[in-house]
Amino acid sequence: MLELTVSPGEVEAVVQGSRVTPYQVTVRIRAFSTSEWDAVLDVVSAQIGRVAALLDGELPPEVVDDVHAAGLDLLPGAGEILTNCSCPDFAVPCKHSAAVCYLIADSLDDDPFALLLLRGRRKDELLSALRARRSTPDPAIPIRTPPPAGIPAKAAFDKAHAGEIPVPPRPLGSPGSPAAVRVLDPPRSSGVDVRDLVSLATDAARRAWEFASGDGDGGLALTFQQDLARRAAILLGTPELADLAHRAGVPARQLTSWAVAWREAGPGGLAVTIDEPTDVDPQSLAEALEALPGATTQANRVTRGKTQLRLGQDNLWYHFTQHFNDWTLTSPPSPDPQDLL
Known part of the structure; x- marks a missing residue:
């Protein structure tokens, strides 16, 4: 091997063969596009340890996993390496190209950043982009003003004795997402x-x-089903709901029904969705029968066609609609069934 030059997406080599004139060998792999590199840098820049190592001139092996998390592969796969050699050998790859590939692998051991260069980014460009990202606030993590310093305990005690009980400062104006879990991965083991x-910490x-x-008790008194429905209501319309259903051992369609009930009416809506028909005083159904002429009754349920009214234990009426043999709560409850129709 007389010469080996690595550049974005390409390696050029001069190989001395059996002839006097050396052969020109070119090895190409696909360089990532600008948008693909942006995705990679977004993932890498969120890992404080990775960024620190890279800025110190080290390439952690975990960067390969980070690139994979961005939907790409840092290491070229089969069929992704294209070779060309000026020798007359028709083999693909020829022995000269194969030798260059082995030497490329050796050079990557000596300088892992050469692999990033092959994918289209020079070391200085990569580090500059990471520094820029670390110095620019992540829009996904809202910037919060620091909370009030509070009142020293002694001052609070003195005011209490003087009849001036200090009002504790209110928390932030809205719930946020803990920043630490966005930049620190859990241990791989x-x-x-x-x-x-991230999902659990945010919740x-x-x-x-x-x-x-003071806007609630934080769900401390919720049962398992209520808490599951509450979490599912946040995930409505996303693929994560099906994953939550799988982890909880509940059919996805059933959990979706629970989530809708929770979104529309909270614990009362979930209860009337989950509970079996409950016997009530027939006189209690009179208003619902007037609202739905020709309806049939079963315990606390009044049904006509694909419409059903259910009387909850809170003496409120809930409106359900049938979809594919499933009854789904469609609106908040009302003491007057006529208001639901």
């Missing part, structure tokens, strides 16, 4: 998926905010 960690932050702001 833990088996915890980073998406699950915990939301519940803590509700509790601290």
Whole structure:
């Protein structure tokens, strides 16, 4: 091997064969597009440890996983390597091209950044882009003003004795997402998926905010089914709902019905959705029968065609519509069934 030059998407080599004139060998792999590199940098820049290592001139092996998380492969796969040689050998690859590929592998061990160069980014370009991302706030992580410093305990005690009980400062104006889980991956040996960690941490932050702001008890008194329905209501319309259903051991269609009921009417809507028909005083159904002439009754349910009214234990009426043999809650409840039709 007389010469080996690595450039974005290409390696050029001069190989001395059996003839006097050396052969020109070119090895090409596809360089990532600008948008693909943006996706890679977004993933890598969210990992503080990765960025620190890269800025120190090291390429952590985990960067390969980061690139894969962006939907790409840093290491070229079969059929992705194209070779060309000026020798008369018709083999693909010829022995000169094969030798160059082996030497490329050796050079990558000596300088791992050469692999990034092959994919289209020079080391200085990569580090500059990472520095720019670390210095620019992530729009997904809202910037919060620092909370009030509070009142020293001694001052609060003195005011309490003077009849001036200080009002504790309210929490932030809206729930946020813990920034740490967005930039720190769980240990690889833990088996915890980073998406699950972000989801659980964000949910915990939301519940803590509700509790601290007085807008609820943070869901501390919820049953398993209620908490599952609450979480599913947040995921309505996303693929994550089906994944939650699988993890909880509940059919996805059933969990979707629970989620809709929770969104429309909270615990009362979920209860009237889940509970079996409950006997009530027939006189209690009179208003619903007037609202739905010709309807049939079963316990606390009044049904006509694909419309059903259910009387909950809270003495409120709930409106359901039938879709593919499933009854789905369609609106908040009302004490007057006529208001639901």
